[in-house]
Amino acid sequence: MLDINFEPFTEITTARLLLRKFSLADVPAMFALRSNTQVLEFLGREPLKNLDEATALVTTILKNLEDNNGIMWGICLQENKIQLIGSIGFWQIEKENYRAEIGYMLHPQYWNKGFMQEAIKAVVAFGFTQMKLNSVKASINPRNAASAALLEKTGFIREAYFKEDYYFRGEFFDSAVYGILNNQH
């Protein structure tokens, strides 16, 4: 069984990014991200309605971290470590299977600059070396071409396809499930 302890929090630096801990100061930026229709297009989640909902979300992220049930980093540019431009992290950690699901999103202003490739590579490396995961899963709406391209570029392989397994706003959606294995044992 995997033994997870996210304390002390590990900040991650990549060539251009800082991945850091969330705080309540991120609430307005989190609201901007999670109420943006472009960001939400393929996520099957309702937009946040107000700052109170964003506060609840950031509070849940911090609680999950404290309970070692998930870890989410706030993505910033190195030249501005305050302004949150996205998020990335592991959730649905299956300790008994040494497996976790990765999730990520970036504000559209920063898309197509290779930022998320940078972030995914660093976070997956953290998952394998620090968390000792054996596999990482990503589940996407197959129509999310940017996310599919991103996963393939970072070494994930499409392992499964589920038809109409996700229900949102009166419609059923397919899911494509990607995986990457830790080959460093």
Ligand SMILES: CC(C)(COP(=O)(O)OP(=O)(O)OC[C@H]1O[C@@H](n2cnc3c(N)ncnc32)[C@H](O)[C@@H]1OP(=O)(O)O)[C@@H](O)C(=O)NCCC(=O)NCCS
């Ligand atoms: C998916 C997402 C994280 C990509 O972030 P990003 O920083 O723009 O990604 P990158 O620039 O690192 O790489 C994306 C790659 O996909 C390609 N791409 C982008 N849009 C594409 C499209 N519509 N069709 C095919 N490929 C596409 C890019 O060209 C790039 O490849 P390249 O390096 O060869 O040019 C971002 O679009 C996003 O936040 N989307 C909304 C939230 C979301 O869908 N999250 C994933 C949920 S599973």
